[in-house]
Amino acid sequence: MGSSRGGFNADKILDAIEQKGINQVYVIGGDGTHRGCNALIQRSVERKMIVSFVGIPKTIDNDIPIIDSSFGFNTSCEVAARMIDAAYVEATNAQNGVGLVKLMGRYSGFISRNAALANGNVDICLVPELPFELQGPKGLYESILKRVKDQGHCVVVVAEGAEEGLINPNEHITQVERRDDSNNLIYDDIGKFLKEAIVKYAKEQHGVPLTLKYIDPTYAIRSVPSNAVDTIMCAKLAQNAVHGAMAGYTGFSVGIVRNSVSWIPVTTLIKAGTNRISMDDRVWQRLMAQNRQPPMVNEEF
Numbered sequence: 618m619g620s621s622r623g624g625f626n627a628d629k630i631l632d633a634i635e636q637k638g639i640n641q642v643y644v645i646g647g648d649g650t651h652r653g654c655n656a657l658i659q660r661s662v663e664r665k666m667i668v669s670f671v672g673i674p675k676t677i678d679n680d681i682p683i684i685d686s687s688f689g690f691n692t693s694c695e696v697a698a699r700m701i702d703a704a705y706v707e708a709t710n711a712q713n714g715v716g717l718v719k720l721m722g723r724y725s726g727f728i729s730r731n732a733a734l735a736n737g738n739v740d741i742c743l744v745p746e747l748p749f750e751l752q753g754p755k756g757l758y759e760s761i762l763k764r765v766k767d768q769g770h771c772v773v774v775v776a777e778g779a780e781e782g783l784i785n786p787n788e789h790i791t792q793v794e795r796r797d798d799s800n801n802l803i804y805d806d807i808g809k810f811l812k813e814a815i816v817k818y819a820k821e822q823h824g825v826p827l828t829l830k831y832i833d834p835t836y837a838i839r840s841v842p843s844n845a846v847d848t849i850m851c852a853k854l855a856q857n858a859v860h861g862a863m864a865g866y867t868g869f870s871v872g873i874v875r876n877s878v879s880w881i882p883v884t885t886l887i888k889a890g891t892n893r894i895s896m897d898d899r900v901w902q903r904l905m906a907q908n909r910q911p912p913m914v915n916e917e918f
Contacts, residue, residue: 625653627660634668641669641862647676647687648891651870655883658868669862672870672883673854677839680725682889683881684872688854690727691846693838697732700834701774705738708770711828715761715771715815718832719808721839722776725893728838729776734904740764741773741910745781746894751788751814753915758818760913762825775811777835780804784914808833853878 634642644654651672658670674681677693697720704716720729726744733739741760743749750756764771780790781804790810795803812831819825843851850873857878858871869880894901904910 627656630657631661631664631666631668635666640667641671641859643671643673643858643862645673645675647674647678648681648887651681651883651886654870655868655887658883669865669867670883671858671862671867672886673858674870674872674886677728678722678725679727680892681872681886682892683886684874684879685876686873688847688851689839689843690731691850692841692844693721693728694731694735695844696838696841697728697834698736700832700838701732701736701739701772704830704832705736705772707830707832708772711770711830713765713769713819713825713827715765715773715827715829716832717808717812717815717829718772718774719806719835720774720776721835723778723802723804724781724891726776726779727892727894729774729779730894730901730904733774734900734907737907738772739774739904739908740771741913742904742908743773743775743779743782744894745776745778746896747779747782748784749782749913750785750915751783752785755911755913755915757913758815758822760911761815762819762823765825765827773811775807777807778804780807 644650654670654672661668661670674684674687675689676687677689679687679690681687701718704718708714708716720732722728722744724745726746729742729744733742741757741764743757751758753759761771761773783789790807791805808831812829816827816829819827854871861869861871861880866880868883870883870886872879872881
């Protein structure tokens with residue numbers, strides 16, 4: 618067993634399932650995985666195969682809709698919060714210190730949001746759903762410098778896909794559009810870009826020398842053992858996935874909805890789109906109140 622990214626040959630997979638006499642298939646992964654699972658379901662119906670296909674949500678980005686949270690998300694937030702601690706220590710132990718942490722989240726910034734809220738030392742959090750600008754009197758660079766001036770340091774958390782929130786087309790970091798094997802847009806590394814751009818801006822525009830430490834714990838966050846909450850959830854999802862298949866159901870995914878185990882049609886999950894942060898939700902508003910983060914959008918835009 619392993620993982621992969623990209624397209625697949627449905628008939629080749631179904632041929633192997635048929636040859637091996639398999640009648641239950643458990644597909645574990647995120648939104649792309651569930652779309653692939655649905656393609657297998659539809660093709661198996663056309664071939665009149667008697668196979669139960671069951672999806673199990675597992676993505677640390679928490680971008681699967683309808684369910685309360687996905688397996689791995691709680692663990693990733695816990696580890697990310699500890700990584701932010703390291704950035705805070707570096708920032709507060711240097712003159713004009715800035716701690717910059719890049720976390721996973723291509724289209725959804727849940728890890729950044731929850732880790733920042735749990736840590737409590739974050740001054741600015743950038744997620745794909747948040748509109749912001751880099752330049753200008755209310756832009757990111759000036760917001761960082763103001764925080765450094767006021768308290769002597771600044772801790773910034775940025776999701777890997779935060780560039781999607783840039784509203785000024787002249788500031789886009791990715792110049793050439795590229796896509797991976799699953800047709801996801803590949804952004805240039807916003808963390809590495811900001812690491813250099815923040816220091817350069819402070820020096821050239823204000824003559825302020827910053828000491829910036831950059832932490833990118835991407836794989837350290839997603840490759841750790843699951844914590845107690847996720848371990849219990851994993852067992853609960855697995856057991857109920859098997860119960861559903863043994864009961865004769867197919868084409869469903871098992872998830873926690875309002876703290877109860879639910880069987881959800883895979884097509885329903887797919888049609889619901891991607892789970893994303895709302896700027897009006899209470900969790901985001903709590904973070905904004907906690908870190909006193911201003912809107913980083915200039916009035917002319």
